[in-house]
Amino acid sequence: MSEERSLNFIEQIxxxxxxxxxxxxxxxTRFPPEPNGYLHIGHAKxxxxxxxxxxxxxxKTNLRFDDTNPVTEDTEYVDSIKADIRWLGYEWAQxxxxxxxxxxxxxxxxxxxxxxLAYVEDASAEQIAASKGTPTTPGTPTPARSRSVExxxxxxTRMRNGEFKDGEKTLRAKIDLASPNMHMRDPLMYRIxxxxxxxxxxxxxxxxxxxxxxxxxxxxxxxxHSLCTLEFIPHRPLYDWFxxxxxxxxxxxxxxxxxxxxxxxxxxxxxxxLVEEKYVSGWDDPRMPTISGLRRRGYTPASIRQFCExxxxxxxxxxxxxxxxxxxxxxxLNKTANRVMAVLDPVKLVLTNYPEGQVEEMTAENNPEDAAxxxxxxxxxxxxxxxxxxxxxxxxxxxFRLGPGLHVRLKNAYIIKGESVxxxxxxxxxxxxxxxxxxxxxxxxxxxxxxxxTIHWVSAEHAATAEVRLYDRLFKSENPSAEExxxxxxxxxxxxxxxxxxxxxxxxxxxxxxxxxxxxxxxYFTVDPDSTPEKVVFNRTVTLKDAWAKxxxxx
RNA sequence: UGCCCGAUAGUAUAACGGUAGUACGACAGACUCUGACUCUGUUUGUCUUGGUUCGAAUCCAGGUCGGGCAACCA
Numbered sequence: 239m240s241e242e243r244s245l246n247f248i249e250q251i252x253x254x255x256x257x258x259x260x261x262x263x264x265x266x267t268r269f270p271p272e273p274n275g276y277l278h279i280g281h282a283k284x285x286x287x288x289x290x291x292x293x294x295x296x297x298k299t300n301l302r303f304d305d306t307n308p309v310t311e312d313t314e315y316v317d318s319i320k321a322d323i324r325w326l327g328y329e330w331a332q333x334x335x336x337x338x339x340x341x342x343x344x345x346x347x348x349x350x351x352x353x354x355l356a357y358v359e360d361a362s363a364e365q366i367a368a369s370k371g372t373p374t375t376p377g378t379p380t381p382a383r384s385r386s387v388e389x390x391x392x393x394x395t396r397m398r399n400g401e402f403k404d405g406e407k408t409l410r411a412k413i414d415l416a417s418p419n420m421h422m423r424d425p426l427m428y429r430i431x432x433x434x435x436x437x438x439x440x441x442x443x444x445x446x447x448x449x450x451x452x453x454x455x456x457x458x459x460x461x462x463h464s465l466c467t468l469e470f471i472p473h474r475p476l477y478d479w480f481x482x483x484x485x486x487x488x489x490x491x492x493x494x495x496x497x498x499x500x501x502x503x504x505x506x507x508x509x510x511x512l513v514e515e516k517y518v519s520g521w522d523d524p525r526m527p528t529i530s531g532l533r534r535r536g537y538t539p540a541s542i543r544q545f546c547e548x549x550x551x552x553x554x555x556x557x558x559x560x561x562x563x564x565x566x567x568x569x570x571l572n573k574t575a576n577r578v579m580a581v582l583d584p585v586k587l588v589l590t591n592y593p594e595g596q597v598e599e600m601t602a603e604n605n606p607e608d609a610a611x612x613x614x615x616x617x618x619x620x621x622x623x624x625x626x627x628x629x630x631x632x633x634x635x636x637x638f639r640l641g642p643g644l645h646v647r648l649k650n651a652y653i654i655k656g657e658s659v660x661x662x663x664x665x666x667x668x669x670x671x672x673x674x675x676x677x678x679x680x681x682x683x684x685x686x687x688x689x690x691x692t693i694h695w696v697s698a699e700h701a702a703t704a705e706v707r708l709y710d711r712l713f714k715s716e717n718p719s720a721e722e723x724x725x726x727x728x729x730x731x732x733x734x735x736x737x738x739x740x741x742x743x744x745x746x747x748x749x750x751x752x753x754x755x756x757x758x759x760x761x762y763f764t765v766d767p768d769s770t771p772e773k774v775v776f777n778r779t780v781t782l783k784d785a786w787a788k789x790x791x792x793x
Numbered sequence: 794u795g796c797c798c799g800a801u802a803g804u805a806u807a808a809c810g811g812u813a814g815u816a817c818g819a820c821a822g823a824c825u826c827u828g829a830c831u832c833u834g835u836u837u838g839u840c841u842u843g844g845u846u847c848g849a850a851u852c853c854a855g856g857u858c859g860g861g862c863a864a865c866c867a
Contacts, residue, residue, distance in 0.1 A: 244807055272867050307866060363865055370863060373795045377863090408865055418796040420863040429865035448867050471798060472862050493798085495860095500804085506867095548816070550806050552799090555860060559804050562817055572830060607830070638828065647826050680826065692826045759827050786828045 246551040248287070248492055252295055252463060261462045265297025268461050269323070269330070270452065272304045273315035273436070275506040276521040277322045277529045279542070279563070280497040286546035287494070288465055289328040300459055301330035305337045306451045308435040316436075318521070322529040327539045334459065336451045337437045343446050343454050344398065346484050347409060347427055351390045355483055356427060357382055358393040359408045366408075369415075370423045376416035377423045383412065397430060400443045404430050411450075413479065421476050425449055453477040456489035464489050467496040468553065497549060498557045501711040501730075502527045503719055517729060518712075524766075524777050525712040525733050535709060536754055536764030536779030538574075541567040560711060564780045571754060571762045571779070576604040576611055579649065579694040580742040580757040580776075582706055584623035586669045586698065590657065592620040597697075600680065602650040614745060618651050621698040623741045625759075628693045629670055631659065636789060638691030640672065647692040649758065653678035653685060694758045701741035705775045707766065708735040742774075749774060756782075 245253060256263045267288040271277065277285075292299040301323065305311050323330070336343075350356040359366065359382045371377035385393075397407050409428035417423055427450040432443045446454075453476075456464045464477075471493050481488050498504060503512075504527060512518050512526070521528050524535035532542065545566040549558050579602075598618045605611035624640070633641040640646045640656045647653050652674040660669040678685035715721050715728040742757075749755070751767045761781040769775045 244809095246806095250809090270867090274867085304867065310866075359865095366865085367863075373863060375795085405865065420796085423863080426865060431865080445865095447865075452867080468798070469861060470867090472796080474797095495799090548805080552806080554799050556805065559817070562805075565817060568829090577827075577829095606827085636828090649826060651826090653826090683826085689826085691828075694827075756827085756829085759829070782827075782829050784828070789828075 247553070248291065248463070248465065248494065248551055249294070251492060252291060255462070256295065264462055265292055265295040266300070266331075266460060266462050267292050267297065267465060268300040268302050268456065268459065270302045270304045270455075270466075271319050272307070272310075273312060273319060274307070274310040275315060275510060276318050278504060278506075278509065279499060279527045279529070279532065279545075280504045281322075282326060282529060282542050283497045283546045283549065283551075284465070284467075285323060285326060285328060286543055287551055289330075290546075291463070291465075297462075298331035299328070300332045300334055300461070302334040302336065302455060302459070304448070304452060304455075305335050305435070305437065306445050306448060308431060308433040308445065311436055313436050318530065322533075325533060325539055326529065326542060332459075334455075335437055336446075336455045337435060339451075339455055339458055340438060340442055340446070342458060343451060344444075346454055346480075346486075347394065347446075347450070348391070349484060350411065350427075350480075351394060351409075352387060353483065354387055355412050357385050357390050357410055357412055358397065359410045359426075360406075362405065366410075366426075370420065371415070373418070373420060379415060382410075383424070394428075397428070397444050398442075400432070402430055404432055406430060409444075411476075411480075413476075419472055419475055421449070421472050422479070425476060449473060449476055450480065453480055453489065453491070454484070454486070456491075457481055457484075457486040460487050461489045464491045466491060466493055468493050468555075493553065494551045495553055495555050498555070498717075499527060499563065500557060500560045500716045501713045501718075502560070503713070503725055505719070508719070508725060511726070512712075515726075517726065524707070524709050534764075534766065534777065536571075536762060536777055537563075537567050538570055538754075541570045544570070557717065567780055568762065568782070571756065573607050574605075575754045575756045575762055577602075577606070577756045577758050578743050578746060579616070579696055580704070580706070580740055580746070580760065580763075581623045581625055581694065581696050581701075582708075582737055582740045582757075582760060583626040584739075584741050585626045585629065585667055587622045587624045587654075587695070588669055588671050589620050589622070589654065589674045590671050591673045594620060596620065597699075598651075600650045616650060616743065617697045617700040619697045619699055622648070622695045623698055623701060624648075624670070624693055624695045626667075629656070629659075629667070631667075638689075639693055640670070640691075645687065645689045647678075647680075647689050648674075649692050649694050650680050651695070652676070652680075653683075653687055653689055694760075696741045696743060698741075700744055702744045702747050702774075703739050704742045704746065705773060706737040706740045706763070706778070707775065708737065708778045709733065710735075740776075742776075746774060754779070 269288045289299045361380045410424045413422045428444045522530035600616045629640045654672040654674045657671045659667045714730045718725040718728040749765045753765045762779040763776040766775040766777045
């Protein structure tokens with residue numbers, strides 16, 4: 239018997255509904271994106287919630303595009319959204335569009351007009367806003383509010399027929415101009431937009447507003463639990479009012495808090511700005527919190543699902559530490575990614591007592607966490623490359639790497655001892671000389687020596703060259719949106735560092751886009767789609783935890 | 794200041810009137826042919842004031858703080 243994890247408040251509601259026989263125990267959720275941008279990690283939380291809930295309670299989830307505003311929407315986004323949901327590992331029961339229901343929604347509007355609960359408005363946006371009053375003072379009716387049913391029916395038909403220009407008329411619900419809830423002060427149901435729609439083409443010139451499309455679509459589909467974010471709480475009375483007056487299937491809306499992540503922004507508007515103003519290379523730039531960005535960065539679907547599970551579902555605002563997302567991907571990649579050696583900032587190392595021209599084959603374990611991952615063969619020779627930071631001329635006390643007189647293990651090879659260095663005119667080290675202990679070979683070490691440190695290397699003659707892109711957080715500020723001024727002023731200037739020539743194991747030349755590796759001691763990396771047979775490009779997904787960096791920071 | 798939502802370690806999240814626990818982080822240590830992984834330990838919390846109760850993080854009331862709402866956006 240596995241330990242039951244406690245239920246979040248929505249799971250609790252669903253559990254109670256099932257126990258009480260609500261909807262005969264049926265559970266149908268929906269994920270309702272507007273096709274006007276790419277999905278991001280915040281959407282992933284909603285996707286995981288909606289699809290996860292259905293899986294958990296033997297239900298289904300529809301994918302429904304909320305495409306009621308043709309001005310901003312496009313099929314490009316429809317395609318990316320579908321691809322991202324599938325990549326995350328979810329499959330919808332039906333692919334639907336609010337625009338599929340335009341005729342039905344129109345009929346709903348006619349029903350309300352006939353009941354005297356909707357009217358055609360002549361006033362402009364400004365006039366309507368002014369007549370709505372303020373939160374502390376009630377609104378005042380416009381002359382149109384007292385129109386007859388017949389006149390409203392006629393005008394609404396003519397709106398549909400295209401007899402009016404954009405903005406000339408709207409359809410409003412007749413509810414309560416004195417309501418303390420501003421959304422109940424005769425909200426707009428329809429507006430005129432002579433705009434081509436990505437699916438209905440030029441069939442319509444009037445389009446329903448969110449409030450008169452979303453709940454109605456839920457009801458038409460017989461959605462049982464309609465989950466949305468907190469800002470829609472004030473809309474719920476309206477959501478319920480339309481359902482009640484229309485006497486249609488009673489879907490219910492429940493709200494949870496949206497996901498916020500440190501060191502990034504999550505609003506579509508801001509993400510779009512980063513793309514359009516070229517602060518990033520596109521929606522799928524590996525620094526973006528978009529699903530496509532995370533994918534290109536090397537994140538796995540399972541790690542994102544795990545992250546969504548860990549952040550939970552609640553009604554309080556959450557600001558999640560980016561470190562938790564990183565933890566989730568490390569946790570998975572540690573178990574699944576093969577280890578390889580890559581030297582990102584190379585310096586030449588010559589083993590003075592190693593025979594010139596000799597090449598040895600060394601065996602390297604692919605993944606110590608997974609015996610089934612097997613092993614590979616590496617070539618070892620007299621001249622190698624090691625990481626520049628793994629050598630210090632004047633090492634401090636706890637430096638367990640190479641230095642004059644210091645011993646260190648070359649991973650999967652020999653223990654070596656630092657001897658001397660060669661420098662250029664500027665004082666930069668160009669070559670390090672060291673001697674190796676022949677009896678210390680990995681797998682058959684009888685040197686009797688133990689060393690504190692192990693470093694990675696590649697054989698100069700055998701190494702392949704690769705481009706490596708080191709990504710870091712996009713913003714310097716923990717919460718750029720909350721800063722004074724423009725959020726873009728807080729972009730991290732070092733969010734991308736490109737290494738044109740890193741040296742890697744030659745076997746990596748065969749790697750394909752999307753393959754993931756651990757570069758030993760450096761981090762997890764994935765092969766970028768920019769790679770060509772001539773040049774492999776790696777993206778750093780995330781660094782390894784680095785206790786030494788921390789130790790250095792203390793000094 | 795009209796209405797609405799919320800408040801548990803640094804960040805999240807449990808405890809469903811009965812011992813405030815877990816994860817991430819931080820700190821200290823063990824282990825290590827990755828300063829990774831793993832393991833051990835430590836630290837830090839119920840916004841506040843009253844009330845109900847044998848007993849309150851939980852129920853009630855007032856306050857404080859945070860967030861949202863007056864788009865022909867969703």
